[in-house]
Amino acid sequence: MTCTDIEQPTVRERHHPSDTTDAEWAILEPLLPKPACTRPTGGRPEKHPRRNVVDAIRYVNDNGVKWRSVPVDYGIPWRTVFGFFQRWRASGDLARIHAELHEQVRVHDGLNPRTVAVILDSQSVKGAETVGNGSRGFDGHKMINGRKRHLLVDMRGMPLTVMVGVASPHDSVPARDLLFHLRLTHPEVTVVWADSAYGGTLIDWARSFLGLTLKTVPRRKDQDGFAVLAKRWRVERAISWIMRARRNVRDYERLISHSEAHLTWTTITLMARRLTRPPPPPRTTPHLAEPAKAVGKPTPIRIRMQPQAIRLTPTALC
Incomplete structure (x- = not known):
């Protein structure tokens, strides 16, 4: 309903690939x-x-x-x-739309509307000249001057939460704020998978203050260069999805919140298109990077309905 007192213009012809069907x-x-x-x-x-x-x-x-x-x-x-x-x-309407679409996609795929396990990873992107010095940094590992995106996806690779920050801090530092936000918005999540950069003291911190089980997926001992790893390939695929939108190839936004909004619009478009297609058939064989499950009775998943108490102390977010 638009409640406009003027005549609405005729519907325009939609010929751009990005237009809504x-x-x-x-x-x-x-x-x-x-x-x-x-x-x-x-x-x-x-x-x-x-x-x-x-x-x-x-x-x-x-x-x-x-x-x-x-x-x-x-x-x-x-x-x-x-x-x-x-x-x-x-x-906050954009975040609400994203959350509701995420639940609809999971129901569309025959899953529980709320996930209990997520996967965490980061991506460093170059910042354009419009990105100020106060909101950019240098990632010495990737040799990139710009910003870093921290992405949380469910086990199907659908983005759940995204956070953008400067690229200079170690991944475990902004991960505390991201996991804290995850606990507030999704209290049903119990397990978080990540790479070894999120290990160390972050594991104990997440378990003590947030009640989250943080598990790392290390590199293979014989790995030389890039290799597809269990669990982590899902978030890597999600990063490739958001990079299809050219606005996300580099960071052009003066405000970090606008960078997060563009990433959210990309995932909203992805999920809206997913809902217009038939659900994917169930996988009969595990992914090549995933270990084969033992034959027998499946392990039950315990869903915690009530969130645990959160200690809001100054040392909790240090």
């Missing part, structure tokens, strides 16, 4: 926040169709163009498109 729009439209004019506080009626706004945001995200380069065939000024992008991020 009718099936995708049927999924996204109910999740969008209500227009201001329908709320008790009131507001100005919206002039432009929301589907055109969403298509314009997805165009910028998928093609990596500047906001001023939004095509004129959308019929919306670029400042209006950026305004919707910024308001939906600041109000």
Whole structure:
């Protein structure tokens, strides 16, 4: 409902690959926040169709163009498109849409709507000249000057939470904030898989203060160069999915929150398209990187419904 007192423009022809299909729009439209004019506080009626706004945001995200380069065939000024992008991020509606779509995808695939195990990894990307010195750093391991993305995905590779920060700190340092946020938003999660960079004192900290079991997947002893490892290949695949959007190839955003918003829009597009397709068939054989499971009765999974108490002490987040 747009409650506009002016005639709505005709639906534009959708010829960009990033445009929403009718099936995708049927999924996204109910999740969008209500227009201001329908709320008790009131507001100005919206002039432009929301589907055109969403298509314009997805165009910028998928093609990596500047906001001023939004095509004129959308019929919306670029400042209006950026305004919707910024308001939906600041109000928390973008995070809510992402969370609801994630549950829908899991139900669509025949899984529990909430996952109990996640996989953690990071990715360093170069920062453009628009990224200020105060929000960028140098990753000495990857030799990259820019920002680092920390990604949490479920066991199917669907992104659950993303956090962006400077690239200089060790992975275990910002991982504390990310795991703390994970405990608050997803209290049902019990196990976190990660690489050896997240080991050490972080394992004891996560178990003591958050009640999380952090398990590391080390490199193989005979590994020479890159190799697909168990559990970790799922988050690596998720990183390749978000890199298909050209806006995510480098970090162009002045604000870290805008970088996280672009990553969220990428995953929202990914999940909306997943919901319009039939669910994938169950895998009959394990992945090559996964160890074969023993034949017999499957091990039951215990789901903790009530979150454990969290100690909010100054030393907990040091």
